[in-house]
Amino acid sequence: MTTTIVPCLWFDTQAEEAARYYVGIFKNSKITAITYYPDEGNEIHGKKAGTVLTVAFELNGQPFTALNGGPQFQFSPAVSLQVMCEDQAEIDYYWEKLGVDGDPTAQRCGWVEDKFGFSWQVVPKLVPALLLDHNSAACRRVFAAIMEMDKIDIAELQRAYAG
Incomplete structure (x- = not known):
């Protein structure tokens, strides 16, 4: 069994901006996919349909996900x-x-x-x-x-x- 561990970075609304920023810094890096919020679940997530949900990207071959999850959580130096x-x-x-x-x-x-x-x-x-x-x-x-x-x-x- 091959398991890939992909760090997910939670942003308020800047997932795409951050992914593009990081990809621009690290060589051999790329954005691999972007997903968007649908109409479904709006009563829970509160996001407008068509706004960026996640951005999958790689930094030097290491996969990451950037998520626009809202302002509930902030980064900490603990990670x-x-x-x-x-x-x-x-x-x-x-x-x-x-x-x-x-x-x-x-x-x-x-x-x-x-x-x-x-x-x-x-x-x-x-x-x-x-x-x-x-x-x-x-x-x-x-x-x-x-x-x-x-x-x-x-x-x-x-x-x-x-x-």
């Missing part, structure tokens, strides 16, 4: 997506693109909030390896360095690791 970056140029690119019009006070330790209020972790792929031995002095130095950063600086992490 975020990690963008694992190869180098500083990738970190800089995603940090800049995802952070446009986001809340600058939500930027900490590699976390950035986008203009829709959704949280992303823009981090180098090497971080898990640097934090593997939690008892080592090198790991503690790297962790302390991360805690002081907004956008992650790979060179600074490597200096902290080396001591």
